[in-house]
Every structure is written in structure tokens, then in C-alpha cells.
């Protein structure tokens with residue numbers, strides 16, 4: 022296997038990663054993420070406000086129905102009241118009037134309470150509407166700011182693109198064996214870059230770049246296959262001898 026090519030490939034891949042990292046940390050990119058988050062938060066707030074608005078609207082319609090029912094009953098009582106007492110039994114008529122009075126009083130209290138609740142819910146609705154308008158304004162303003170920041174960030178990206186393209190072309194030209202490339206991609210996910218390293222020291226005392234000394238078994242493997250894996254569990258890098266005469 023051509024380890025030299027994968028090491029060259031890896032160098033360029035790491036360079037691409039570095040550029041990618043710089044792009045991610047670009048002040049415009051960071052600002053974009055911040056704006057996107059705060060736009061989402063504002064949208065969530067707006068959604069919550071709309072749920073609350075619906076709840077208040079339902080409550081208001083229920084309260085209105087209650088008020089209407091109470092008003093009807095009050096009118097009924099007034100009717101009964103004027104006709105009460107025309108019967109022969111004066112005592113019964115008096116009692117009936119007392120009962121009607123009591124009901125009327127209780128209905129009046131209910132009406133006052135319902136009215137109070139109604140005006141409270143109306144106030145809440147109006148303040149929700151105001152904060153809804155504020156949220157929409159904030160979303161629009163931050164949306165514009167996001168677009169402007171994105172345009173700035175895209176300038177950075179287009180400045181980097183030729184360089185990235187050149188690196189990618191170089192990587193292609195290296196024509197790394199698919200087997201080796203697969204090994205690299207697989208290990209890249211579990212091993213800290215660089216995945217492929219050349220040993221430090223000499224044949225008598227090879228070490229991995231992490232400092233772990235190679236065991237005699239590792240050395241034999243390295244000699245035969247020109248590749249072995251570092252046994253340091255925190256490292257696990259692939260140690261290779263790029264040239265046969267190493």
C-alpha cells in the first residue's frame with residue numbers, strides 16, 4: 022500500500038479541516054448562528070402567545086355566554102316578581118319574593134365577577150397582541166440582519182473557495198488506493214487526527230507520536246506489514262513506514 026500518498030492526502034485533508042474550522046469561527050458565521058437562535062426563540066414566543074390568545078378568546082366567549090344567561094334570568098325574575106303576590110296566599114307570595122330577591126342578588130354578584138374577568142382577559146389579550154407585534158418586528162429586523170451577515174460570510178467563503186478547490190484537486194491527483202482511503206475515513210471518526218503517523222526514533226526504539234513505545238510484537242508487525250496500530254487506547258493511531266527502506 023502506498024502510505025506516502027495517504028500521508029500527503031491526510032495533510033491536505035487536515036488543511037481543509039482547518040479552513041473549515043476558521044470558517045465556522047468566522048465572526049459573521051458566529052453572528053448568523055446567534056441571530057438564527059434568537060429568531061427561533063422569538064418565533065417560539067410568538068407561537069406560545071398565539072396559543073394563549075386562543076385560550077383567552079375561548080374564555081371570553083364562555084364568559085359572554087354566561088353574562089347573557091344571567092341577564093335572561095334577571096329579566097325572567099323581574100317578570101315573575103311583578104306578577105308575584107297576586108295570589109290569595111300572602112305569606113307564600115312574600116316568601117316567593119324573598120327567594121327571588123336572594124337569587125337576584127346572587128346573579129348580580131355573578132354578573133359583576135364575570136364582567137371583571139372579562140375585562141381582565143381583554144387586557145391580557147391586548148397586551149398579548151402588543152407583544153406579538155413586537156415579536157414580529159423583532160423577527161423581521163433580525164431576519165434582515167441575518168441576510169446581511171450571510172452576505173458578508175459568503176464573501177469569506179468565496180475567498181476561500183479557490184484555495185479549497187486546489188487542495189481538493191491535489192487530493193484527487195494523489196490517487197490514494199480505495200482500501201487505504203476507507204481505512205482513513207473509518208479511523209478518522211474514532212481517532213484524533215492525524216490518523217496515519219510515522220514512528221519516531223529508530224528500529225531499536227520506535228515510538229508513536231503520542232509517546233507510547235512500540236512493543237516487539239508491534240515492531241514485527243510494522244516490519245512485515247509496514248503498519249501497526251498504537252496500543253495506547255487514547256491514541257489508537259496507525260503507525261506506518263511510508264518507504265520500504267525505513
Ligand SMILES: [Zn+2]
Pocket residue numbers: 229230231232233251252253256257258
Ligand atoms: Zn499513539
